Amino acid sequence: xxxxxxxxxxxxxxxxxxxxxxxxxxxxxxxxxxxxxxxxxxxxxxxxxxxxxxxxxxxxxxxxxxxxxxxxxxxxxxxxxxxxxxxxxxxxxxxxxxxxxxxxxxxxxxxxxxxxxxxxxxxxxxxxxxxxxxxxxxxxxxxxxxxxxxxxxxxxxxxxxxxxxxxxxxxxxxxxxxxxxxxxxxxxxxxxxxxxxxxxxxxxxxxxxxxxxxxxxxxxxxxxxxxxxxxxxxxxxxxxxxxxxxxxxxxxxxxxxxxxxxxxxxxxxxxxxxxxxxxxxxxxxxxxxxxxxxxxxxxxxxxxxxxxxxxxxxxxxxxxxxxxxxxxxxxxxxxxxxxxxxxxxxxxxxxxxxxxxxxxxxxxx
Numbered sequence: 001x002x003x004x005x006x007x008x009x010x011x012x013x014x015x016x017x018x019x020x021x022x023x024x025x026x027x028x029x030x031x032x033x034x035x036x037x038x039x040x041x042x043x044x045x046x047x048x049x050x051x052x053x054x055x056x057x058x059x060x061x062x063x064x065x066x067x068x069x070x071x072x073x074x075x076x077x078x079x080x081x082x083x084x085x086x087x088x089x090x091x092x093x094x095x096x097x098x099x100x101x102x103x104x105x106x107x108x109x110x111x112x113x114x115x116x117x118x119x120x121x122x123x124x125x126x127x128x129x130x131x132x133x134x135x136x137x138x139x140x141x142x143x144x145x146x147x148x149x150x151x152x153x154x155x156x157x158x159x160x161x162x163x164x165x166x167x168x169x170x171x172x173x174x175x176x177x178x179x180x181x182x183x184x185x186x187x188x189x190x191x192x193x194x195x196x197x198x199x200x201x202x203x204x205x206x207x208x209x210x211x212x213x214x215x216x217x218x219x220x221x222x223x224x225x226x227x228x229x230x231x232x233x234x235x236x237x238x239x240x241x242x243x244x245x246x247x248x249x250x251x252x253x254x255x256x257x258x259x260x261x262x263x264x265x266x267x268x269x270x271x272x273x274x275x276x277x278x279x280x281x282x283x284x285x286x287x288x289x290x291x292x293x294x295x296x297x298x299x300x301x302x303x304x305x306x307x308x309x310x311x312x313x314x315x316x317x318x319x320x321x322x323x324x325x326x327x328x329x330x331x332x333x334x335x336x337x338x339x340x341x342x343x344x345x346x347x348x349x350x351x352x353x354x355x356x357x358x359x360x361x362x363x364x365x
Contacts, residue, residue: 060280071216074181074237079121081171103167126271141270143202221283236268264332286334
């Protein structure tokens, strides 16, 4: 019993000594930490730390991206279509071939055989000014922002869902107009100068005005490869309003392209992508091509119907199947400098006939 108490007393004494030594050690650590903080503060005051490199919030990169704003414009295109719907005559439940019919099959012999309507398709995107003289300003954008099909046809399907050769309707493009959205957010009439569907790139020209903007001064990333993890600024024109965002570069599954983790949407196509280089310098690395989408099919009523209006029996045949693009947010695909350089090189001779001489920085080495 006595031995147990002595042992217990010994243990308690050792514990007390250890606790005292621990408290003393903590006190010294606190003193050393305070001294280190004081030394760091003094060193910072005497030798200020300047943020640089790939930081997107560095003063240098912010200054450079602000300098690019007057070089970014919007592109607005409007396509007017005439829609035609065909009603066919059936004999014993079969379509009757007829060479003089616009569909190749006999139509009804009344005024309702062909009904028509109008459809307006609006497309907008971004662009970057690459050239300006006293007469005209040239802008680089995407070809698909500028163009649309001349004629779109829809066909009947059989009982198995297979498309037949019997035309149900067609849309004929009657007019296309293009405008550039300048720095004051005004629309300036524009004309298509040159397009290339292979690279999905195009050039538009607009009369030179101060409000339109000025050519960008940054270099093109021909020599420095765009790689995994590079940081980039991305310009777009969603809802015809200039917007700036940023993202990180990743490879894309499409040749000559790369992707960015940007929440892009309609209006970013044609917008420039500038990658951040060491020191905060920026280089043109690409042109936004689009975003991944899923297709949603739906039935579209006659275009002249008002909300809340009921269909009449004679309007049932005017219902058409259509598709809607559902954007998968979080990824943007961009055309890389390899295709941009090839587009500039192949356009060089044509542009010279228009009095447009591209600067050396735009052409690949």
